[in-house]
Amino acid sequence: MRYGHSVETVRRAEAALMARVPEGALMQRAAAGLAGAGTDLLGRVYGARVAVLVGSGANGGDALYAAARLLRRGAAATAVLLNPERAYAEGLAAFRSAGGRVAAADGGARAVARADLVLDGVTGIGGKGGLRPEAADLALAARDGRGAVLAVDLPSGVDADTGEVHGPAVHADATVTFGTYKPALLVDPAAEFAGALRLVDIGLDGDLGAPELEALQHADAAALLPRPSGESDKYRRGVVGVAAGSERYPGAAVLAVSGALRGGAGAVRYAGPGGPAVLARHPETLVSAGSPRAAGRVQAWVVGPGLGDTSQARTAVDDALAADVPILVDADGLRLLTPEAVRRRTAATVLTPHAGEAAALLGWAREDVEGRRLHAVRELAARFGATVLLKGSTTLVADPDPGRPVRVNATGTAWLATAGSGDVLSGLTGSLLAAGLAARDAASLGAYLHGLSARLTPHPLTALDLADSLPAAWHNVSA
Ligand SMILES: NC(=O)C1=CN([C@@H]2O[C@H](COP(=O)(O)OP(=O)(O)OC[C@H]3O[C@@H](n4cnc5c(N)ncnc54)[C@H](OP(=O)(O)O)[C@@H]3O)[C@@H](O)[C@H]2O)[C@@H](O)CC1
Numbered sequence: 001m002r003y004g005h006s007v008e009t010v011r012r013a014e015a016a017l018m019a020r021v022p023e024g025a026l027m028q029r030a031a032a033g034l035a036g037a038g039t040d041l042l043g044r045v046y047g048a049r050v051a052v053l054v055g056s057g058a059n060g061g062d063a064l065y066a067a068a069r070l071l072r073r074g075a076a077a078t079a080v081l082l083n084p085e086r087a088y089a090e091g092l093a094a095f096r097s098a099g100g101r102v103a104a105a106d107g108g109a110r111a112v113a114r115a116d117l118v119l120d121g122v123t124g125i126g127g128k129g130g131l132r133p134e135a136a137d138l139a140l141a142a143r144d145g146r147g148a149v150l151a152v153d154l155p156s157g158v159d160a161d162t163g164e165v166h167g168p169a170v171h172a173d174a175t176v177t178f179g180t181y182k183p184a185l186l187v188d189p190a191a192e193f194a195g196a197l198r199l200v201d202i203g204l205d206g207d208l209g210a211p212e213l214e215a216l217q218h219a220d221a222a223a224l225l226p227r228p229s230g231e232s233d234k235y236r237r238g239v240v241g242v243a244a245g246s247e248r249y250p251g252a253a254v255l256a257v258s259g260a261l262r263g264g265a266g267a268v269r270y271a272g273p274g275g276p277a278v279l280a281r282h283p284e285t286l287v288s289a290g291s292p293r294a295a296g297r298v299q300a301w302v303v304g305p306g307l308g309d310t311s312q313a314r315t316a317v318d319d320a321l322a323a324d325v326p327i328l329v330d331a332d333g334l335r336l337l338t339p340e341a342v343r344r345r346t347a348a349t350v351l352t353p354h355a356g357e358a359a360a361l362l363g364w365a366r367e368d369v370e371g372r373r374l375h376a377v378r379e380l381a382a383r384f385g386a387t388v389l390l391k392g393s394t395t396l397v398a399d400p401d402p403g404r405p406v407r408v409n410a411t412g413t414a415w416l417a418t419a420g421s422g423d424v425l426s427g428l429t430g431s432l433l434a435a436g437l438a439a440r441d442a443a444s445l446g447a448y449l450h451g452l453s454a455r456l457t458p459h460p461l462t463a464l465d466l467a468d469s470l471p472a473a474w475h476n477v478s479a
């Protein structure tokens with residue numbers, strides 16, 4: 001698992017660790033890791049030009065010490081001090097004694113433009129709000145310059161805890177972060193400013209408390225995959241019901257069933273008007289034309305994709321919400337659900353909105369959901385007492401228990417933004433629910449396999465390609 005911790009948790013762990021190690025040791029560990037990443041970006045350090053953006057805190061100190069290391073290996077370095085009276089004194093002294101120069105008041109942008117490598121040490125976890133104008137100008141110069149931009153701990157200007165970006169921020173090619181990931185490095189929009197991530201161990205692990213975020217890695221996904229045993233038959237492996245599609249949108253039924261057939265359940269029941277289209281593509285499906293209530297026993301329902309807005313659609317949603325098994329509600333189901341009926345449920349409910357659907361459920365503007373994804377997903381989970389999978393540039397899964405870390409999906413790709421891709425995810429995740437996974441595990445594993453499948457499919461991909469690649473994703477995880 002990859003973890004993200006809040007600033008408060010990091011500060012507490014740092015204080016506990018600092019009491020046990022020699023003064024300055026943590027900063028030296030940070031600087032060594034940073035210099036290593038800078039070396040990798042430069043390829044050749046000797047003769048390279050480095051510009052160091054230095055704010056008034058320890059983040060600037062890290063950058064100065066790292067630059068001192070690069071100076072000792074033959075680089076030339078210029079520091080741009082945003083607040084010359086308050087730059088980290090010991091770091092600045094080390095930088096100067098290694099041969100570093102300080103740019104004149106108006107020479108900062110020029111040094112940045114000419115640099116092969118820009119170290120962004122303006123703000124780390126002590127930053128508040130978007131960058132101040134002087135720092136913002138340097139961030140722009142770094143973006144327009146020829147060198148690689150390496151952020152220290154965080155790209156300056158992003159909100160470490162929320163992943164929100166209020167105003168200008170540094171656009172980094174890579175970020176070296178210390179001790180643990182910060183939420184902003186894993187959640188958009190901030191994560192888009194961070195570039196490639198590298199975690200440097202500074203010995204914080206034992207002192208870190210509960211994380212805010214976690215991201216499944218291959219081994220975690222493998223451990224969650226449902227595997228049939230010798231005793232399994234199709235009913236014991238779980239039956240997933242799919243109430244999706246309509247006369248108008250039969251394709252959604254086919255796509256949701258395609259996902260469901262590849263999610264580990266032993267059988268798929270389909271209920272609704274899309275039966276003929278489903279059977280034409282997937283003859284193994286158990287098809288009925290009525291509502292979920294009349295469809296026979298299942299271990300989980302998926303309701304919503306392509307249902308439309310008819311009375312039959314409403315009945316399908318109401319029936320699924322009334323069923324005493326886990327359910328997943330997506331797309332039209334999200335528009336048709338009664339919030340009270342969701343909150344009354346005792347079995348698990350998974351809601352899978354994209355930003356627009358989440359905005360409608362919350363009564364927010366869509367841009368607010370996109371800009372405040374972590375807040376939005378937590379808020380939805382709390383309001384509905386449900387597990388919420390918020391789709392998008394970073395897919396997030398929040399549990400109704402606010403004490404549980406939000407899960408971030410690491411496998412997403414922009415290629416997933418294709419018609420019908422969400423229907424496949426719904427079927428897949430519902431199938432994992434029917435196979436017996438807990439709601440947050442089903443949702444986060446569903447997102448993981450779905451993203452991986454998109455990465456394994458030749459581009460440009462269609463939703464059916466995506467479903468067809470799910471066995472390869474499954475194999476990739478378990479191999
Ligand atoms: N955690 C650990 O274990 C370790 C942590 N380490 C490092 O310490 C870093 C945290 O250092 P920190 O606490 O000194 O804060 P930091 O991020 O440097 O910012 C401070 C100054 O920035 C300024 N400022 C604020 N907002 C601004 C804005 N929008 N635009 C412009 N300026 C702004 C503000 O200045 P002021 O308002 O006072 O003028 C504030 O004082 C951490 O990220 C990591 O790099 C490592 O050394 C290894 C061990």
Ligand SMILES: [K+]
Binds near residue numbers: 059122124152154155
């Ligand atoms: K920084």
